[in-house]
Amino acid sequence: MRTIGLFFGSFNPIHTGHLIIANYLANHTDLDEVWLVVSPHNPLKKKDALINMYDRLEMVNLALEQAENIRSSTIEFSMPHPSYTIDTLIHLREKHPEKDFVLIMGSDNLASLKKWKNYEIILRDYRIYVYPRPNYSAAPELEGHPSVTLTNTPLMEFSSTFIRNAVKNGKNIRYFVPDNVLEFIESKGLYK
Template sequence: MRHIGLFFGSFNPIHTGHLIIANYMANYTELDEVWLVVTPHNPLKKKDSLINQYDRLEMVNLAIEQAPNIRSSTIEFSLPQPSYTIDTLTYLREKYPNDTFVLIMGSDNLISLPKWKNYELILRDYHILVYPRPDYQGPTELSEHPSITVTDTPLMEFSSTFIRNAVKQGKDIRYFVPDSVKAFIESKGLYR
C-alpha cells in the first residue's frame, strides 16, 4: 500500500516553490510519493489566464524528471469540468483501492476549504498536509481539526503570477523555474 500525497494545482507555470513543497512532502513526511495533479480548470479561478493544460503538464514533467518519488497526474483531464477535489478523490479511491491518498494544500486554501464542494467529506475521509503561505500564517478555525497537519515546509514568497508577469515584462526568470521549464516557456513564447 502506497501513501500518496496529492498536490493539486494549475502549475501555470510550475516553479521552484512548487518543487520545494513537493520535495518536502515526499521526503520529510510519511508519504511514499507525491503526485502533482495538473488541474485543467479550478472552479475558484478565472479560466482565461490559463494556458493549454498539455503545455502546463509538459512543464511539470520537465521539472520533475530527476525526482524519483514525485510524478505528474493527468487524472483530472478526463473528469468533468470544472474539477471538484471530492470527485477526483472518489475516482482515485476507486481506481487505486490499495493506496491511501493525502491532500497537500497551502494555508490560504485551508481558509477557503469550507467553500469547497462536500468539504465535510474530505475532512472526514482524508488527511490534509498544509504548507505555510505568505500572509496566511496564523491558525485558522480548521488548523486544529484532527484530519489536518500543519507542516514546517519552507515558506515560498513567490507565485506563478509573479513568473507570468516577469515573462511578460521580459525579465529573467532563472532560478525561479527549472532551466528546462525556462527553455520550454521561451521556445513556445508562453506568457508574452
C-alpha cells in the first residue's frame, strides 16, 4: 500500500517554503508521495483574500514541473465549499482504498486542530505529520498523541502573506517563488 502525504493549502501563492516542506516529507520520511491539495476555500480564512483557484492551481503545477514524488490534487474543486479536511479525507479514502493517507500540517494548524470539523475522527483514523512553523510550538496536549508525528522538516520563516504583501509593495520576490511562478504572477498582475 502506497502512503500518500496530503499537504492542504490555499497556495496563495505557492512558494519555495511549501516546496521545501513537500520535498522533505516526500523524500526524507516513509511517505511515497506528497499531494499538494489546493483548497478552493479554507473555512478558517477569508475568501476575499484568495485569488481564483485555477490561477493558484496553475502556479502549483508550474512549481511542480521538475518535482519528484510530489503532485497537485484538485479533489476539493468538485466538493462543496468551504472545504473541510475530514470530508476530503473520507472522500479520498473511498476513491483510493489502496492508498494510506497521512495528513501534513504545520505546528500552527496542530495548535488549532480542536477548531476543525470532526477533529476527533481525524486523530482517530489518520496519521498526522507536523512540520515546524515560526513562533508555534506543537500543541502540548496533542504532541504525544499516537497519531501525531513531529518531523524535522526545515523551518520556513516566510509565508504566502509575506509574498502577497511584497508584491503589493513593489518588492522583489525572486527566489521566494520559482521563476516560472514569478513570471505567472507578473504576467497576470496578481496581488497588486
